[in-house]
Amino acid sequence: METKIVLIAQEEPREDLLREAGEVLKNGGLVAFPTETVYGLGGDALNKDSARKIYAAKGRPSDNPLIVHISRMEDLTDIVSQVPREALKIAEAFWPGPLTMILPKSDKVPYETTGGLDTVAVRMPSHPIARKLIEYAGGYVAAPSANVSGKPSPTVAKYVVEDMQGRIDMIIDGGEVGIGLESTIIDLTVFPPQILRPGYITPKMLEQVLGRVDEDETMFRADTGQAPKAPGMKYRHYAPKGELTIVQGDAEDVLVYINRQAAADIQCGHKVGVIATEELCREYSADVVKSIGSRHAEEDIARNLYRILREFDEEQVTRIYSEGFAVEGFGQAIMNRLLKAAGHKVINLSEKDSL
Secondary structure, three states: OOOEEEEOOOOOOOHHHHHHHHHHHHOOOOEEEEOOOOEEEEEEOOOHHHHHHHHHHHOOOOOOOOEEEOOOHHHHHHHEOOOOHHHHHHHHHHOOOOEEEEEEEOOOOOHHHHOOOOEEEEEOOOOHHHHHHHHHHOOOEEOOEOOOOOOOOOOOHHHHHHHHOOOOOEEEEOOOOOOOOOOEEEEOOOOOOEEEEOOOOOHHHHHHHHOOOEEOHHHHOOOOOOOOOOOOOOOOOOOOOOEEEEEEOOHHHHHHHHHHHHHHHHHOOOOEEEEEEOOOHHHOOOOEEEEEEOOOOHHHHHHHHHHHHHHHHHOOOOEEEEEOOOOOOOHHHHHHHHHHHOOOOEEEOOOOEEO
16 A cells, blocks of 8 residues: 655645545545644544554554544534533533543444444544544544554654554654643543543543542553453553663662663663653663653653654664653653553562562
């Protein structure tokens, strides 16, 4: 398959190219496009064959649900069987934006899109290119991240091309995305509502709108074997090719531990990379040391994480060590993605043991 790559600036969306991309989706093809979170791999959400094509292009297990993207609030009632009051409240607060709701699906949505579930994941992105594309595509675009399953999600089109060229019909290059981590997912089919995947919209923000909100117990520990209710819950995600280990503890202890392990790994022939905060970056000794940003700038850390993991792949790094981060606020989402990428391999120096 020949993949058409088009460049569209989000400040001046090219209507002709977006209309063409919309026609591709209407005809059952696949188009990768930027959102405010990461690049998405889009197909017609109401076409079961399009869903199958998405799974095939990604090499994604078919029981891993897809998120349906809409551009108008009135379209929600077509794809869900009921819209609870809580959905209206958080839509008013956070849509368009990086929040996905789990709701009961309507008969219009095929099980191929929902991973066999009677629920559907829905969000309304804020990125202008994504919004226009959804409109031209007919209003309902199923879109997981535009990467080969298991690899770090792409935040620039370069990595979409790397993974998807020859697999899909079109790639829209809209530049670097803004947030860099996937949307928060909240399940509104249970009470109290339950966060299934952390993101830019934090539990505290949701509690201010909904009151009590629970968090799924699997967000920060290994998989339970249960069927995933939302993307990113069951399988190893966001992973670089090299073996990644997270090291938590006092900053000075983390520095000493990583430098000692890096020296031993290099002696054994490994190429070692370190994901470091700006405050300690110059103190590490390894083959490749990358600053992820200041420890006090979580938005920079989130925006840089997947790019750094991809760069380690390009540089053929075989062992990676990362500082750990606080599991609160937006940091909760950062640690969730790091844990998934590391396969939950953590060294907790305060406990003198690995988790």
